[in-house]
Amino acid sequence: MHPVKLVILGRDGVLNEYREDHVKAPEEWVPVPGALEAVARLNHAGWHTVVATNQAGIGRGMIDMASVNAVHAHMNRQLMVLGGRIDAVFFCPHTPEDGCDCRKPLPGMMLDIGRRYGADLDEVPVVADTLRDLQAAAAAGCPPHLVLTGRAEGLDDATLARIVEQVPATRVHRDLPAFADWLMDRDHVADSGAGALGT
Numbered sequence: 001m002h003p004v005k006l007v008i009l010g011r012d013g014v015l016n017e018y019r020e021d022h023v024k025a026p027e028e029w030v031p032v033p034g035a036l037e038a039v040a041r042l043n044h045a046g047w048h049t050v051v052a053t054n055q056a057g058i059g060r061g062m063i064d065m066a067s068v069n070a071v072h073a074h075m076n077r078q079l080m081v082l083g084g085r086i087d088a089v090f091f092c093p094h095t096p097e098d099g100c101d102c103r104k105p106l107p108g109m110m111l112d113i114g115r116r117y118g119a120d121l122d123e124v125p126v127v128a129d130t131l132r133d134l135q136a137a138a139a140a141g142c143p144p145h146l147v148l149t150g151r152a153e154g155l156d157d158a159t160l161a162r163i164v165e166q167v168p169a170t171r172v173h174r175d176l177p178a179f180a181d182w183l184m185d186r187d188h189v190a191d192s193g194a195g196a197l198g199t
Helices: 035-044 065-081 108-117 131-140 157-166 176-186
Strands: 006-009 048-054 088-092 126-128 144-147 171-173
Touching (some): 048 131, 144 157, 171 176
Parallel strands (some): 006 048, 006 126, 048 088
């Protein structure tokens, strides 16, 4: 039995444009350029993609579960057009004041994903746009990857260096497509491209 090939992705800032006021409805969910195509490429090459996201807007009463589900259905419809999919969305609905263990930077969500998939987390990359998410990845034993989109877009070299210093194993990529390129190159995977069938 082969181990599952799994990638954990942040949502806001990695897959879709980050909004300070939270994504509250499907029309507010706007993909980062190239991100959905990158997910489809990973899927075609045999990786399962799972989202792990803090959604404190639920705990604050800004978003209800019906809205969250509608946003994720919209996300998956856009992915389906490209032949991609998100296998599952794990989210923490709590506010920072709730003291849960699933809210990143704590590793609860990553550990839960590892258990659900029977995955060895030291083989499961986490792609993030914040220090908090990188810290969660490292605490769970996952290789941390920072993309320079969302909240990390436009970081100066000094700030970027401070982030990497705090999570030393971090690899930095321009965006999710660049991470997909790196992962496929590392594993010597032929890239059939979104919408194309591999042979």
